[in-house]
Amino acid sequence: xxxxxxxxxxxxxxxxxxxxxxxxxxxxxxxxxxxxxxxxxxxxxxxxxxxxxxxxxxxxxxxxxxxxxxxxxxxxxxxxxxxxxxxxxxxxxxxxxxxxxxxxxxxxxxxxxxxxxxxxxxxxxxxxxxxxxxxxxxxxxxxxxxxxxxxxxxxxxxxxxxxxxxxxxxxxxxxxxxxxxxxxxxxxxxxxxxxxxxxxxxxxxxxxxxxxxxxxxxxxxxxxxxxxxxxxxxxxxxxxxxxxxxxxxxxxxxxxxxxxxxxxxxxxxxxxxxxxxxxxxxxxxxxxxxxxxxxxxxxxxxxxxxxxxxxxxxxxxxxxxxxxxxxxxxxxxxxxxxxxxxxxxxxxxxxxxxxxxxxxxxx
Amino acid sequence: xxxxxxxxxxxxxxxxxxxxxxxxxxxxxxxxxxxxxxxxxxxxxxxxxxxxxxxxxxxxxxxxxxxxxxxxxxxxxxxxxxxxxxxxxxxxxxxxxxxxxxxxxxxxxxxxxxxxxxxxxxxxxxxxxxxxxxxxxxxxxxxxxxxxxxxxxxxxxxxxxxxxxxxxxxxxxxxxxxxxx
Numbered sequence: 001x002x003x004x005x006x007x008x009x010x011x012x013x014x015x016x017x018x019x020x021x022x023x024x025x026x027x028x029x030x031x032x033x034x035x036x037x038x039x040x041x042x043x044x045x046x047x048x049x050x051x052x053x054x055x056x057x058x059x060x061x062x063x064x065x066x067x068x069x070x071x072x073x074x075x076x077x078x079x080x081x082x083x084x085x086x087x088x089x090x091x092x093x094x095x096x097x098x099x100x101x102x103x104x105x106x107x108x109x110x111x112x113x114x115x116x117x118x119x120x121x122x123x124x125x126x127x128x129x130x131x132x133x134x135x136x137x138x139x140x141x142x143x144x145x146x147x148x149x150x151x152x153x154x155x156x157x158x159x160x161x162x163x164x165x166x167x168x169x170x171x172x173x174x175x176x177x178x179x180x181x182x183x184x185x186x187x188x189x190x191x192x193x194x195x196x197x198x199x200x201x202x203x204x205x206x207x208x209x210x211x212x213x214x215x216x217x218x219x220x221x222x223x224x225x226x227x228x229x230x231x232x233x234x235x236x237x238x239x240x241x242x243x244x245x246x247x248x249x250x251x252x253x254x255x256x257x258x259x260x261x262x263x264x265x266x267x268x269x270x271x272x273x274x275x276x277x278x279x280x281x282x283x284x285x286x287x288x289x290x291x292x293x294x295x296x297x298x299x300x301x302x303x304x305x306x307x308x309x310x311x312x313x314x315x316x317x318x319x320x321x322x323x324x325x326x327x328x329x330x331x332x333x334x335x336x337x338x339x340x341x342x343x344x345x346x347x348x349x350x351x352x353x354x355x356x357x358x359x360x361x362x363x
Numbered sequence: 364x365x366x367x368x369x370x371x372x373x374x375x376x377x378x379x380x381x382x383x384x385x386x387x388x389x390x391x392x393x394x395x396x397x398x399x400x401x402x403x404x405x406x407x408x409x410x411x412x413x414x415x416x417x418x419x420x421x422x423x424x425x426x427x428x429x430x431x432x433x434x435x436x437x438x439x440x441x442x443x444x445x446x447x448x449x450x451x452x453x454x455x456x457x458x459x460x461x462x463x464x465x466x467x468x469x470x471x472x473x474x475x476x477x478x479x480x481x482x483x484x485x486x487x488x489x490x491x492x493x494x495x496x497x498x499x500x501x502x503x504x505x506x507x508x509x510x511x512x513x514x515x516x517x518x519x520x521x522x523x524x525x526x527x528x529x530x531x532x533x534x535x536x537x538x539x540x541x542x543x544x
Contacts, residue, residue, distance in 0.1 A: 006390050008386055175402070181396075181397070270424050346426055349423075349427070
């Protein structure tokens, strides 16, 4: 049997490679630290010479997201990447994409904010990613990779979900996962879909020129009839319920006998996993629940494990955002505390352990 | 086996690429690896450092506070990381440019005069491989065959003719590393 080949790659680099390999049709972006390697890698690999994938540096983030709107409307697999301030610029486009039910993938390699903030890693865009960012009643499907391997895997998964539900998907990463190198097993290569294949799969909604045999398709989020708009809103609600039922993903680490639980995603989950190891050495029964999808959030998974727990600590590189979803899941039954660092500071496993011990002591 | 290493020095000394070669060598022997660089303001001039972890098992945090080994290539990094070495851990440094040498008694301290040796070899680019050689003499965590295989993987093909030079530099580093305490 052939030995699996592993590559040593940065999270940002693997996003680019995975996109080419999964048959992506186009990338439109604008550089910003700490994710500029995504476009750099694409430009270096020149996929337009091999798969025919388009790579374009737009004049701004606003232009990029609207190029995605155009590409997505024709049923093409399109994506962009940026970091926090750039994602804010894309917020309008994202809500239009959600409103027009168009599929696309957006990678946010988060840096500290608010404003221009810092170029160091943070998780302070949780609210923006999971609760909106743009206006109106819409949701993004949000995937939170905790390793370079997951950066690879979630590109293909992200596109699958985007097309399955006709909804924008966001990979919410951060500077740590983006800049770190780990060993990666690349996904098998998939060819780009031909126009005929796109017509066959997505022909019921794509805007590709109207044949005389059907009504025209319009990719729009405008509906001036309130009754119709409400009906559309309810359709979205039903869609999000379906997404929640089918796509909620999480990982439990050392939870079987846990009396205390850390809930953390992405980089913070990696750090907290070390904290669990350190706590176990001290005889503290600590477990980790790692949300992999941030929307839909693994609320039920937290509820299921509650009876065995004394308290919960939400660890995130923000001043307290995801902790609100933990509190909603726990619903006041046991104490929930937050431990966070901000501004690009990364917590150490030891300081998270201190926070856990404080929690136990206070109890 | 699990080894947590910090490599720190000036930008341009080959700190990040030394870490990359070490990480690739780990992959060659089926280990888990992480390579976490400083990419912040430091990268834009000044100090550079990278945390490399090699382990037989899944690696939890790629960021750690304490290291089994610190490989130090300038004074600022020595000031910053001397106290981050675990008790009984190892500190390797190049004395070139060091005005305040390390003073800890509970760790093993080694020097490798890599800058001087690279000058003698008339090849400034051999510097980081000489340091790597010194480290591998003290901590043979990766086999030389795997380092060479790692070099082949991490260098573009057009640079493969440089591999024998790198091997020679690594061997030289192994020869010149000195125990200081």
